[in-house]
Amino acid sequence: MEQLLSMGFSRELASQALAATGGTSASAAADWILSHAPSSSSPHSQPQSQPTLSHFFSPPKPSPSPPKRSHLAPLSERMRPASLDAVLGQDHLLGPKSLLRAPSDKFLPSLILWGPPGSGKTSLARALAASLPSKPRLIPLSAVSSTVKDLRDAIESARKIRSARSTVLFIDEIHRFSRPQQDALLPALEDGSIALLAATTENPSFHLSTPLLSRCRVLTLKPLLPDHVKTLILRSVSDRDRGLCLTTGGTNVVVTDDAVDFLSVNCDGDARVALNALELASSVAAKSTAESCDGTTVSVTLDHIKEAMQCKHLSYDRAGDEHYNLISALHKSMRGSDANASIYWLARMLESGEQPLYIARRLVRFASEDVGLADPTALTQAVACYQACHFLGMPECDVCLAQCVAYLALAPKSVAVYKALKEARRVVKESVGGNEGVPLHLRNAPTKLMGELGYGKGYLYPPDHVDCSEQTYLPNSLQGREFLDWPLDGKRC
Numbered sequence: 461m462e463q464l465l466s467m468g469f470s471r472e473l474a475s476q477a478l479a480a481t482g483g484t485s486a487s488a489a490a491d492w493i494l495s496h497a498p499s500s501s502s503p504h505s506q507p508q509s510q511p512t513l514s515h516f517f518s519p520p521k522p523s524p525s526p527p528k529r530s531h532l533a534p535l536s537e538r539m540r541p542a543s544l545d546a547v548l549g550q551d552h553l554l555g556p557k558s559l560l561r562a563p564s565d566k567f568l569p570s571l572i573l574w575g576p577p578g579s580g581k582t583s584l585a586r587a588l589a590a591s592l593p594s595k596p597r598l599i600p601l602s603a604v605s606s607t608v609k610d611l612r613d614a615i616e617s618a619r620k621i622r623s624a625r626s627t628v629l630f631i632d633e634i635h636r637f638s639r640p641q642q643d644a645l646l647p648a649l650e651d652g653s654i655a656l657l658a659a660t661t662e663n664p665s666f667h668l669s670t671p672l673l674s675r676c677r678v679l680t681l682k683p684l685l686p687d688h689v690k691t692l693i694l695r696s697v698s699d700r701d702r703g704l705c706l707t708t709g710g711t712n713v714v715v716t717d718d719a720v721d722f723l724s725v726n727c728d729g730d731a732r733v734a735l736n737a738l739e740l741a742s743s744v745a746a747k748s749t750a751e752s753c754d755g756t757t758v759s760v761t762l763d764h765i766k767e768a769m770q771c772k773h774l775s776y777d778r779a780g781d782e783h784y785n786l787i788s789a790l791h792k793s794m795r796g797s798d799a800n801a802s803i804y805w806l807a808r809m810l811e812s813g814e815q816p817l818y819i820a821r822r823l824v825r826f827a828s829e830d831v832g833l834a835d836p837t838a839l840t841q842a843v844a845c846y847q848a849c850h851f852l853g854m855p856e857c858d859v860c861l862a863q864c865v866a867y868l869a870l871a872p873k874s875v876a877v878y879k880a881l882k883e884a885r886r887v888v889k890e891s892v893g894g895n896e897g898v899p900l901h902l903r904n905a906p907t908k909l910m911g912e913l914g915y916g917k918g919y920l921y922p923p924d925h926v927d928c929s930e931q932t933y934l935p936n937s938l939q940g941r942e943f944l945d946w947p948l949d950g951k952r953c
Contacts, residue, residue: 534736536731541580544587544588549579550682570649572656574664575680578729596627598630599617599628604636629656642672643669646671649676684730686725697713707742713757714760716760786812794830802865802869823864831871832877832878834874838868876944901916901917
């Protein structure tokens, strides 16, 4: 009411306006007065056709917005090397006379960079493209989110500028591309419209098509050594333009020697894991420093690193190469009767989160394939282990697996059954003119007609005949053929 009265409206008119608009807003009431009341009622005799209140209410001054702060990229992204000389590790690929050190200005071969996470595949690809004197255009794509349309658009744009500038197409995680997506690259690779640099953590033989592999060269990257990781950590500490000081808001950072050593050893050669843990540890240390007001230097200690990592990083993927590498190491260690190595590889798999029933199934197979007749009770042990794992689950069943692994590693070995089955299957597959029918004397004769046809005729029932040595059991063409190399008495000297 008071606000309307101060605008010059009468008390009666103001009361009517507030009643008509609900009485909650002076602005709405004033609008109602200007829209419905005679023009003379307006304090300034404004024309009725202008129901605006701009001259009553001065527009509020916009509050100054806080300055926009760009999002800080992770330390692992900021510290990517800008040149081939700054790339750490991969000495087998970056030697003075290597293919990557002397690429032609007019020709860059298409490359598949295959290596574990954090080994520098993306960094190497970017540095390689930047090292070319012609400075080609780099188009980065991720197979996780890109479609066939994205590929075709990139290829079409490359063809449009091909006469003026070359194009390098970088595809991260290329193993996630489907077969049609991989095939979409083939024409452009064939006519040279693009040079492909692709990164993958999975075996290209299993995940990439043969036509694509035939147009590219596969280069294998290795995990970084602790010395390489240590150098990268020290770079992050000393680099004021991209390093840890950005994480701490410009505050100087020092990392103790034992923290550097621990981190470089416990990241499993993964630079991303090391830098992410280092950045998190520096944030924790910076907070502690700010609360204690100890000074302007952030000191990252071993305790900070352990808090950031929580546990040792283990490189493992249940569906990837490392899964098969570890089970292969376990199998071969047991086959070689090395119980210590066998238990070590078992521990690696368990600590990495492998399903115990998967390991138990492999042990059952091993008991027959590699121990076999040399110790028939090994199969009983393995089956019992599987049942124990099924009943108990992790973590209680870990010792059951360890006991079975030790037993199988120490047991005598024989692959006689495995080889016999393999040879018999080969004979069945390679039989000329089809496999022979079952000899009549070995056939069952449940009906009178089958008996009249000679089924079962001449068969000697061993329990009733002391000497059945003349009776044969193989088809005529295989008489005398031996598949199982095992003495008749069942004993091996």
